[in-house]
Amino acid sequence: MNIPLVDLKMQYYTIQNEIKLAIDSVLERGRYVLGPETERLEATLSKYTGTTYAIACSSGTDALLLALLAIDLQPGDEVISTPLSFFASSEAVSFLKGKPVFVDIDPETYCMDPAQIEAAITPKTKAILPVHIFGQCAEMDPILEIAKKHNLYVIEDACQAIGATYKNKKSCSMGDLGVISFYPSKNLGGYGDGGMVFTHNEDLFKAARDFRTHGEYPKQFKHKRIGTNSRISEIEASILNVKQKHIDAWNQKRRDLAQNYDRLFSENNLRSHIQIPKTGSNNQHTYHLYLIQTAPKESLQKYLAERGISTGNHFPKPIHHLDCYEGQYAHQSFPIAEGFCEKSVSLPMFPELTFEQQETVVRNIKVFFEKR
Ligand SMILES: Cc1ncc(COP(=O)(O)O)c(C=O)c1O
Incomplete structure (x- = not known):
């Protein structure tokens, strides 16, 4: 039996008819970018997140860029973030000629450790950019308190x-x-790229919205700012309008699956070989990914792959060790993030994964350790 890391087609089959109708209605309407589907998605998700404004755009990376443009990030401005993330969270800062400044992660949640932020603040610091990694939030209260004290923006x-x-x-x-990102494998993933920016602040909203469309809001060809084209397609928005109705149920399914992995690892006496993920005491996790830590990472991944079980490597290196930053952070180390990257293995996790498949995964992990 092959067990994939993620299976997007299985989910599609559960909502196939609705999706086809939604796409068809966009095709029939004849409006293909930034139309009523986009507006509906923005309204629904700003309500869902408890924010005032939402701006749909073409990817999570662009959402980061629009947010950083909205706070007027200037070359040389510093943004404090985490070395344990997908590259985009720092790339967006560097792309605008800002400087990502890293602090290590909390060993329990794997999100940025708020206790290390103040020491990283300099007169050039403009913002703090916590990443809610793998599906749970960073410890936000102390982050917001530090930001308030030092007059910094916070971009989640x-x-x-x-x-x-x-x-x-x-x-x-x-x-x-x-x-957020609507990349297909995300908890709310489209069938192409997409992203969204949220805020309560009207000025930041207007800025991000204008940057999305060449700075030309409200009138075409009236360019108030130098922006970009980061529009989302109506087909993508219509798909997301169907899928967003399921997000809470899918997130709950992920939590059930995570709990089941936890139970199976305990019952099979594997906890001395592997560390399972923890949830911060203030958090409700959404398990975008389920990562274990284990010393024989590569041999375990190879063993499982040979038996048809796919695993992932999120992330092979912390951001400060990536080639594009060569030398820039050579004098710094973030041992918890570095250790995590050396030992972490991402296990199959998607709402349609079955308990039986999980049992197969864990049974094979058990045999691997018995053979060592
Ligand atoms: C933490 C994080 N930030 C940013 C992004 C960028 O999103 P996108 O792929 O939609 O550009 C991703 C996507 O993988 C991500 O995981």
Whole structure:
């Protein structure tokens, strides 16, 4: 039996008819970018996240860029973030000629450790960019408090954490701005690229909205700012309008599956070989990914692959060790993030995964350790 890391087609089959109708209605309407489907998606998701404004755009990466443009990030400005993320969270800062400044992660949640932020602040610091990694929120209260004290913006990267809560508040609703990604494998994934920016602040909203479309709001060919083209397609928005209705049920399914993995690892006496993920005491996790940590990472992944079980490597290197930053962070180390990258293995996780498939995964992990 082959067990994939993610199976997007299985989910499609559960909503196939609705999706086809939604796409067809866009084709019939004849409006293909930034139309009523986009507006409906923005209204629904700003309500869902508990924010005032939403701007749909062409990817999570662009959502980060629009958020950073909205706060007027200037070359040389510093943004404090985490080395344990998909590259885009730092790339967007560097792309605008800002400087990502890293702090290490919390060993329990794998999100940025708020206790290390103040030491990283300099006169050039403009913002803090926590990443709600793998599906749970960073410890937001101390982050927001530090930001307030030092007059810094907070941009929540919730690309992996739509629907996740911290103290019952949804991701994207706590900072000045929040961003999500609709990349197909995300918890709310489209059938192409897409992203969204959220805020409570009208000025930041207007800025991000204008940058999305060449700075030309409200009139075409009247360019108030130098922006970009980061529009989302109506077909993508219509698909997401169908899928968003399922997000809470899918996130709950992921939590059930995570709990089942936890139970299976305990019952099979594997906890001395592997570390399972933990949920912060203020958090409700959405398990975009389920990662274990184990020393024989590569040999375990190879063993499982030979038996038809796919695993992932999120992330092989922390951001400060990536080639594009060669030398720039050579004098710094973030041992918890570095150790995590050396030992972490991402296990199959998607709402349609079955308990039987999970049992197969864990049984094979058990045999692997018995043979060692
Ligand atoms: C934490 C994080 N930030 C940003 C992004 C970028 O999103 P996108 O792929 O939609 O550009 C991703 C996507 O993988 C992500 O996981």
